[in-house]
Amino acid sequence: MRSPLTRRGLLAAGSGLAAATALPALSGCSALAAADSDPDTLVVHTQLGTTAPGSPTYLAALDRFRKENPGIRVRSIVNGDDLAQVYETARLARKEADVVMVNLYDKTLAWTDVGATVDVKDQLDAWGLRERVLPAALDAWTDARGRLRGFPYFATNWPVAYNRSLLERAGVDAVPTTGDALIAAARRLRAKGIAPVTVGGNDWTGQKLLAQVIQTFLTEDEARHVYTTGDFGGRGVREGIDYFVALRDAGVFADKVQGLTSDSMTTQFNTRAAAVESAMSSALASVPQGVARHTEVGGWPLAEGAAHDRPTIMRAYTLIGLWISPNGVKKLDHVEKFVRFMYRPDTVSRFIRESGRDMALRSTTVSSGFPLVAAAQRLGSDVSQVLLPDLYVPPTASQPLITATSTSFTRGTSAARVRAALEAAYRSA
Missing domain, CATH: 3.40.190.10 (Periplasmic binding protein-like II)
Incomplete structure (x- = not known):
């Protein structure tokens, strides 16, 4: 498959990508000014920070990280569904962020292949983080050549x-x-x-x-x-x-x-x-308490002769990961501190407790404040799992x-x- 991340491919992908002036303003700076030449500034490009589920927890986590690491300035750039498009354009100008927080889907599937992001398998082991990740998440984020495309973070149940x-x-x-x-x-x-x-x-x-x-x-x-x-x-x-x-x-x-x-x-x-x-986990977390009290989670009903013997659900471990860009390699000490902080059990637990997020990381914390998310986590032998096609399309x-x-x-x-x-x-x- 021909990679879409070439200058020709990007400029053909949609109107407005040919010029930096067409890009939206992001948190007070343009996308092409995202990469800060200051070696003490870590630039994080993320889908969290506005209305996305987990945004308040993420912003609170950034504040804690800054307090614990006073020598590191953090600039956060926020995009929604257009994050991949904006990141790719910035990468063509070699002004991409150091860390990217986005899901593994569509355009991002090609990023490691074309050098837009780097294989982080060695860092996962060198930083002692492999045991923090669920094996299914590692499998999902590892490509056919054995490269780990990013550090897995958010997962989801989809009943x-x-x-x-x-x-x-x-x-x-x-x-x-x-x-x-x-x-x-x-x-x-x-x-x-x-x-x-x-x-x-x-x-x-x-x-x-x-x-x-x-x-x-x-x-x-x-x-x-x-x-x-x-x-x-x-x-x-x-x-x-x-x-x-x-x-x-x-x-x-x-x-x-x-x-x-x-x-x-x-x-x-x-x-x-x-x-x-x-409803995936983020939708379940948004159900009002009065509705949630009367809601049951289960699977999709089957037809006679189905290949499954129980109603079906989907699960995924590719919702958001922490990707390292070529610019991030130049600030690897800062990136390591940030990834370690995000992987810490207390940080992970807060996403589960405060935002009802399913995580691709090991944790004993339960989404007690989000009963439908917790109920979906408990679905076991009552349902059968089918394939989420995102990694294969x-x-x-x-x-x-x-x-x-x-x-x-x-x-x-x-x-x-x-x-x-x-x-x-x-x-x-």
Whole structure:
């Protein structure tokens, strides 16, 4: 696969990338001024710091780090979903931040390959941090050549949240565990004016749920092949698409779901307008206490003949990691202090207690203030785990898959058209 992180590739990736003047102002400095030549200034580029879950804890952690390390100044640059784009442009000018806190997905999959970030495997061992990381997280962050792309940090459980109170109001006595039961529940909910399953059919949340439903008839190895190659023609994949289409056309998903986003989904569930949502940890943590009291977490209902014997969930260990840039290598002593501080058990525990974050690191702390997050952590033999496709989808196919997702969630779209839309997303790669 050709890497997207070349000057030609970046400038073709989207309007505004050709000139630094098109970049947003970030925390009082432009992106191309991000790298500070002062050897005593550590520059951290992160998605935390505004409204992202865990931001207050992160800002408090920065304050503690500064107090404990008075000789190190820390400049924090904050971006949202455009972080990868902004970082890549800064890297082309050799003015990137020293440490980057972002997830392993889409463009970032190629960063180590093209030298935008460095392999940190030696640092993990030299700094004595290997035992702090969950083995599954190390596996996820290690590429096919054995390079550790970043220090794993945030993880997530991704179950399905069911509002029992709304189900009971509609006369549904139990959380559905089969497709037939889900369809029957959806009909009852609609009769009471309640949306059944809400999801962002026009963004990444819908993409993930679609992938989850498609995997109903796939083993993990088969799913890995599908999402690596874009081959949606196998029998199990076609059965999964058929199952998705049957659920969709039976009215299981909220009205106009193809236009909804993750924010729409969260609002509908949290305001009791919808009874069910596919919710990762950060969404579970945001559920108001009054709704959480009546919510049960479980898996996605199965169809007859499924490859799984229990309803399915997803788990991931790639939500946010600490990446080291080439500029960061020049300040490795400061970077080491920062990474060690972020890996400290007390820092990790605060993210769990205060923000309800799942971590890719070992900890005995429980999200007691976030009961649904804690409940998802306890899901064991009651559910089966399917593959989160992020590590296997080619970066250039990620955004086209969002478009294909919206098409797929549009009622009346045939299974053949869904399959064609998914395969077309890969042809652009």
